Amino acid sequence: MISLSRILAQTLPPLPRWRAQVLLSTIRSLHQRANPVERNCNICGLNDLFRPIGWPLRPEAMCPQCGSLERxxxxxLWLDENRECIAGKRILHFAPEAAISKLVRPLAKEYVTADIARGRDLQLNIEKIDLPDESYDVILCSHILEHVDDRAALAEIHRVLVGGGVALLMIPVVEGWANTYENLAITEPNEREIHFGQEDHVRYFGSDFRDRIRRAGFDLEEFTAEGAIVVKHGLLRGEKLFIAARR
Ligand SMILES: [Zn+2]
Known part of the structure; x- marks a missing residue:
């Protein structure tokens, strides 16, 4: 029988030792683990095997039809129970994800997309939003705050929301950490990947993320899914949606 390392050596360009070890361990694990099962995408309705993405690799994360991720x-799931939060509202969506846009746009009174790069409805810096006070009812902001000055961004989100308006916030959180890990000495992309998980991340939030939201002037609720529905829809265990209502 030909060994895995022999196959790899014949089919791949030479890999540094550590990467080769990761590859070998991954292939061995794939032989040992239970087979993947079909998941249900609650956004596009597809029942199929989900695709791997990310680093560390999340083997069943992405819907192959609509591209939706766990988050x-x-x-x-939250929108299904809280449709009134979106329906008929003026909504600003930063760094819009296509799967979410498709859901939200038809329900909104006004739906505007924004990004720091060009190509969306508005080109906006979330740390200094060039919009009047109290101009939107809902702001969607998923996986952005770990890239930017979150204090400035949360203050700006607060300013641009109407009283009682809602920010739907998602970030990667290390729930076991009381304190967010920031380190101004870490500036190089390689170092950031090691310290913060991605080359353009500037921190790992701990559970004190909640304090940061409240200090910015929001009341906070949280939503997560538990049990079999996590398996059914291929969700990340314990992932949170933060629902921040402007005081
Ligand atoms: Zn889908």
Missing amino acids: HRLLK
């Missing part, structure tokens, strides 16, 4: 399907 998008979690948000959809």
Whole structure:
């Protein structure tokens, strides 16, 4: 029988030792683990095997039809129970994800997309939003705050929301940490990947993320999914949606 390492050596360009070890361990694990099962995408309705994405690799994360990720399907679960939060509202969506846009746009009174790069309805810096006070009812902001000055961004989100308006916030959180990990000495992309999980992340939030939201002037609720529905829709265990209502 030909060994895995021999196959790899014949089919791949030479890999640094550590990467080769990761590859070998991954292939061995794939032989040992239970087979993947079909998941249900609650956004597009597809029942199929989900695709791997990310680093560390999340083997069943992405719907192959609509591209939804775990966090998008979690948000959809919340929206199913809280449609009135979106329906008929003026909505600003930062760094819009296509799967979420498709859900929200038809329900909104006004739906505007924004990004720091060009190509959306508005080109906006979330740390200094060039919009009048109290101009939107809902702001969607998923996986952005770990890239930017979150204090400035939360203050700006607060300013642009109407009183009682809602920010739907998602971030990667290390729930076991009391304190967010920031380190101004870490500036190089390689170092950031090691310290913060991605080359353009500037921190790992701990559970004190909640304090940061409240200090910015919001009341906070949280939503997560538990049990079999996590398996059904291929969700991340314990992932949270933060629902921040402007005081
Ligand atoms: Zn889908």
